[in-house]
Amino acid sequence: MLISLSRSFWVGIIAGGAVSVGLTAYASWPGVKTMGKATGSLVLATVAAAALLVAVVLFPFPYHVGRVGDLTSLFSSRTTDLSDVAISSRWNLLPPLVDEVKANPIVGSGFGEEVTFKTDDPRARAINPDGTWTTYALEWGWLEIWLKMGLLGPLAFVYAFYGLVRGLWGGLKTDQAWISVAFVSAIVMLYATHVFSPYLNHPLGLGLLMLAVPFLKPKPPAVKQEAGMVESVAPMAQASVAPLIAE
Structure with a gap:
């Protein structure tokens, strides 16, 4: 995303990165140690990505064709011009x-x-x-x-965002919270990038939305109905068993 020099991607990275940090903290809370490890992993991944970019510029060493200053000036010009x-x-x-x-x-x-x-x-x-x-x-x-x-087009995509995030939210407190964090952050990045460049209505964007569907964790209506029946029957069962216990 960084090496593409796309400012639209950079906007998406900032939005998705902020959400990723927030969701990581939420999923790890109140485990301070776990949250520290997760945050450290994010920082380490960012540093590794930056180091990889520098390595690409300097390769092959020592007969490289670029300099680190060229890379920094390129990023600077893209943000200020x-x-x-x-x-x-x-x-x-x-x-x-x-x-x-x-x-x-x-x-x-x-x-x-x-x-x-x-x-x-x-x-x-x-x-x-x-x-x-x-x-x-x-x-x-x-x-x-x-x-x-x-008008229904943007509203439909906003509703899709709500449905996907709601379905993924249930996985934030599980052992596979990283999946929900990754998908929610990626979807936020996609929606933010789409402000300036059309990716949401592109096969790449639609493909990401469809890829997230199997990982949703909604409670099926049948489960809700069964749970409601159990809750309503439980008091009746207790009432009928109570006389037998007393005898």
């Missing part, structure tokens, strides 16, 4: 996209709906020098879903 083509094109797309959403906010305009906007992308300007570009592949993922699927 607000005039980047990708950023300016996204902001240029936003007003026309919002206008298209307003045209059919309830039922949507369909999956093939196109939006025309001005882009600074040199590849587009090589075709149209004035920068005018028409496409159905859009950034601003949540607005794209709203544009193509209508």
